[in-house]
Amino acid sequence: MNRDDLWRRFVIVTPYLWLLMFFLIPFGLVLKISFADPIVAMPPFTSLFDFNKAPGESFYATLDNYRFLLKDDLYRISYLKSLKIAFFSTCLCLLVGYPIAYAIARASPVWRNMFLFLIILPFWISFLLRVYAWMGILSTNGVINNLLLSIGLIEQPLQLLYTDFSVYLGIVYSYLPFMVLPLYATLAKLDFDLNDAAADLGAKPLTVFRDVTLPLSIPGIISGSLLVFIPALGEFVIPALLGGLDSLMIGRTLYDEFFGNRDWPLASAVAIILLLMLVVPMMVFQHYQLRETDQRE
Template identity: 70%
Template sequence: MTTLANPGKRDRLWRSCVIALPYIWLLLFFLAPFAIVLKISFADPVVAQPPFTPFFDWAAGSGSRILATLDNYAFLLEDNLYWVSYLKSIKIALVATLLCLLLGFPMAYAIALAPLPWRNLLLLLVILPFWTSFLLRVYAWMVMLGKQGLINNLLLSTGLIDEPLQMLYTDGAVYLGIVYTYVPFMILPLYATLEKLDPDIHEAAADLGAKPLRVFYDVTLPLAMPGIIAGSLLVFIPALGEYVIPALLGGLDSLMIGRTLYDEFFVNRDWPLASAVAIVLLLILILPIMLFQRLQQKADT
């Protein structure tokens, strides 16, 4: 038998393969597409197939010439439209993440404190909506929120309102849609963290003189932090680039960056500019996460 300390040749090869697999995955499905998008973002749009200029000019006689241009990035800075939709996206994603946290924390905590046989059932209920198509569920919200929708009809028939409320095509509807869709992604990591906490710890804090709110603030919250961060990232990242929900539930002013991106690609067919929008979006996402990880590592050592 080969031991861990002195692996045989075949073992080593096998191990390299196992380690290589995720890297190959990342290379094929993340880095390569990213490189292509990055390349396109430095091109000029043309009416052709594909609709952008090549990166290298092979035709220019001796050797090749790089045809990269930063025009697209410059344009992003100049035109208000992009900044406005970036900021709006960040705002909506942040608020939605916060709402998910406020809603998800008590739910996750309640599940973690529930008797053991109940927990799996409750978790199942949390992920149950995923069994139906996401698009279908968003359409269902449209049916409920519309002028002639379920909610308006109900309110009208009880006499609480005289005329239908404008709920669909508002920012409120976008928040509702995002929170509804992404709250399970908040609950699951939070539950995983809270469930591991030693229940004695809370009693110990109470025993040492902390009132319930204090116990939560001193003990529960700091120990739940890994779950809060994981859940927030899982909600914030997809929410920032969300396209379907604002497109279906949002109004004209709910212009999120996903919508802008879609319009540039498919309506204006300006692939280079759209690629630049996508690259900037990626930077907006990656920079804070990297910064956070750096801080985390510092705190750990």
């Protein structure tokens, strides 16, 4: 093997091995342990293969964890609630993000970079702290309640924090840049002469938007929505900090199952089902990403 082949091999094999070791194999383990029973030991689960036993009994797997998950109300509610919250917060994010992306795309080129920079900047500031910022605003003695009390609009402080409302708000706020950037990328490529042409021919602004801009921006809508929906579904920090005790999103339930109950096999099964729910949106996202790169080439 000559030196060039060696270099080629090095470039491919090094990251490959790392990802196999620290990404793929760990998933295999989650899958494996989701078929095990919890025991009081370290590690706290039974092994699938036990070679100390007789050949016929050396393999042991159980579907108990999955059966339990499907039967138990807590988990069913958690999964459904996560889906609901992720779906509606994605819609809200789209409603808030679309006008912003549109306005940036139509701004003069000098301003555009500045506007985009201001969208990206909060993303660099700690996620945890941005979620925390809302705690100070929404709490019973927080900014909003103080303001409303002082102008006499309410008598009693409103319960804003630790509700579903605050979870929605937190998700929309935290993931807004993920929605705006792909939308902007699509809208910036549009030829706004088309809009002007339609307007010149007498179409009303809303009609132009509905018939021209909106259909052309669908790729951006889809990637932006998936970039919000996918992480929102498994979100842990936002429901843990802004949600009430009953805000049972699955990411939080998994975390509690793991750290609170120390039931690792059940937590693994929770993770596998969450992953199955994400397979379809992830594949759609991958499909659109590939199409995007193909177009660029």
